[in-house]
Amino acid sequence: MAFHGAGRQTVCGDLFPGSDLGHKFFCGAPSTGLGATPCLTGPSAPAGTPRHPTALGGGGGGAAVPQPYSNPASEVPSPAEMEPDRPIGYGAFGVVWSVTDPRDGRKVALKKMPNVFQNLVSCKRVFRELRMLCFFKHDNVLSALDILQPPQIDCFEEIYVITELMQSDLHKVIVSPQPLTTDHIKVFLYQILRGLKYLHSAGILHRDIKPGNLLVNSNCLLKICDFGLARVEEPDPSRHMTQEVVTQYYRAPEVLMGCRHYGSAIDVWSVGCIFAELLGRRILFQAQSPIQQLDLITDLLGTPPLSALASACEGARAHILRGPHKPPSLSVLYMLSDGATHEAVHLLCRMLVFDPAKRISGSDALSHPYLDEGRLRYHTCMCQCCYSVPTGRVYTRDFEPAAERPFSHSYENSLLSVWQGKELIHRFITEHQQGKRVPLCINPQSAAFKTFIRSTAWHSSKVSRKEER
Numbered sequence: 292m293a294f295h296g297a298g299r300q301t302v303c304g305d306l307f308p309g310s311d312l313g314h315k316f317f318c319g320a321p322s323t324g325l326g327a328t329p330c331l332t333g334p335s336a337p338a339g340t341p342r343h344p345t346a347l348g349g350g351g352g353g354a355a356v357p358q359p360y361s362n363p364a365s366e367v368p369s370p371a372e373m374e375p376d377r378p379i380g381y382g383a384f385g386v387v388w389s390v391t392d393p394r395d396g397r398k399v400a401l402k403k404m405p406n407v408f409q410n411l412v413s414c415k416r417v418f419r420e421l422r423m424l425c426f427f428k429h430d431n432v433l434s435a436l437d438i439l440q441p442p443q444i445d446c447f448e449e450i451y452v453i454t455e456l457m458q459s460d461l462h463k464v465i466v467s468p469q470p471l472t473t474d475h476i477k478v479f480l481y482q483i484l485r486g487l488k489y490l491h492s493a494g495i496l497h498r499d500i501k502p503g504n505l506l507v508n509s510n511c512l513l514k515i516c517d518f519g520l521a522r523v524e525e526p527d528p529s530r531h532m533t534q535e536v537v538t539q540y541y542r543a544p545e546v547l548m549g550c551r552h553y554g555s556a557i558d559v560w561s562v563g564c565i566f567a568e569l570l571g572r573r574i575l576f577q578a579q580s581p582i583q584q585l586d587l588i589t590d591l592l593g594t595p596p597l598s599a600l601a602s603a604c605e606g607a608r609a610h611i612l613r614g615p616h617k618p619p620s621l622s623v624l625y626m627l628s629d630g631a632t633h634e635a636v637h638l639l640c641r642m643l644v645f646d647p648a649k650r651i652s653g654s655d656a657l658s659h660p661y662l663d664e665g666r667l668r669y670h671t672c673m674c675q676c677c678y679s680v681p682t683g684r685v686y687t688r689d690f691e692p693a694a695e696r697p698f699s700h701s702y703e704n705s706l707l708s709v710w711q712g713k714e715l716i717h718r719f720i721t722e723h724q725q726g727k728r729v730p731l732c733i734n735p736q737s738a739a740f741k742t743f744i745r746s747t748a749w750h751s752s753k754v755s756r757k758e759e760r
């Protein structure tokens with residue numbers, strides 16, 4: 292595909308005209324009083340000569356506080372300290388903080404993965420997420436920039452991952468008074484599907500696609516984040532999968548109906564709900580309970596045919612069949628907003644299909660004409676894959692690349708104990724860091740870090756999701 296005549300004059304930076312999304316949305320977290328806390332070592336500290344946390348006095352904060360390795364060899368660089376600045380959000384599992392990388396003064400996001408070694412299931416889940424974050428290489432998928440140096444294995448309790456810091460997320464944008472034009476919606480939806488195609492091509496189901504897990508910058512760059520519930524696709528339909536996935540408003544009907552095996556179509560459903568939410572600026576199916584959620588879906592799509600209920604559990608099937616027969620009322624989608632054009636509603640209706648087997652795939656959705664303008668805009672001035680020369684723009688050969696290889700999870704079968712998992716994760720992080728820059732670690736003495744630990748503990752006690760394979 293050639294975009295002749297599309298030069299750099301297309302101003303993507305103006306997608307939020309007259310305002311600075313960064314200032315309006317940046318961090319968005321309640322003030323902790325720590326926002327202005329400067330980084331202790333800061334950009335001025337020369338790399339390679341950082342202060343050592345253990346040299347700051349005090350005995351550290353107990354086993355939960357990461358301690359650096361002692362440096363056995365002089366050629367091994369000392370770890371640079373990293374002090375959390377302020378919290379920016381909570382994922383399905385873990386807390387995210389905005390921090391300053393002392394090596395270059397760059398603001399990055401620090402995610403703490405707590406309670407890693409409580410049991411084998413959480414150990415596997417965290418290792419999976421960690422490996423995924425290190426596996427991803429796609430502009431619309433958040434990946435690990437670095438992993439903090441773990442302490443010696445006896446004190447190894449938590450994992451800290453550094454990712455790129457994004458300014459806001461789609462939930463905050465949708466509920467803000469910020470104008471959302473059709474151009475915004477197209478370029479956001481294009482990037483969501485572009486990232487999703489990559490994930491699905493790697494055999495990964497995200498299982499918690501929602502506006503809060505779609506990070507955005509003021510230039511409208513979007514990245515899918517939070518892989519705490521992600522897993523590899525299950526090819527064997529006889530293997531049961533958990534239904535404790537996806538925030539209810541974005542949960543696909545097959546999951547609501549207790550289907551024991553599902554695939555990547557559940558993520559496409561979530562994207563359809565988000566597409567409608569971008570158009571209407573309100574949650575499409577906002578129910579109080581899973582049953583009511585299913586009722587709202589059938590109010591819009593009509594009573595599903597029996598063939599779409601094949602995998603439903605007995606109770607869900609009975610609920611649908613004993614209710615009144617509902618005709619579809621899809622025409623209400625045109626009333627979402629002025630942006631709900633025929634093309635938009637057509638694509639929306641291909642995503643919001645009750646039967647997952649008939650729902651459009653993420654990859655096919657990208658071919659829908661509604662997304663042509665989003666693709667053009669993205670590759671004209673937002674992407675990393677195309678570039679400009681004096682005579683115009685040189686476009687990449689593959690606008691929506693798939694993963695180079697599937698994500699491998701074969702290691703999980705050989706993971707049989709928490710201790711073995713601890714060793715494997717420790718080795719994985721250590722090997723991942725080899726040959727990289729000065730390793731980073733937390734400064735456990737800082738006031739900000741103590742707040743970080745407390746907020747994490749508070750959050751951890753609230754997380755009690757059922758775990759699964």
Ligand SMILES: [Zn+2]
Pocket residue numbers: 669670671674675676677686687
């Ligand atoms: Zn490009």
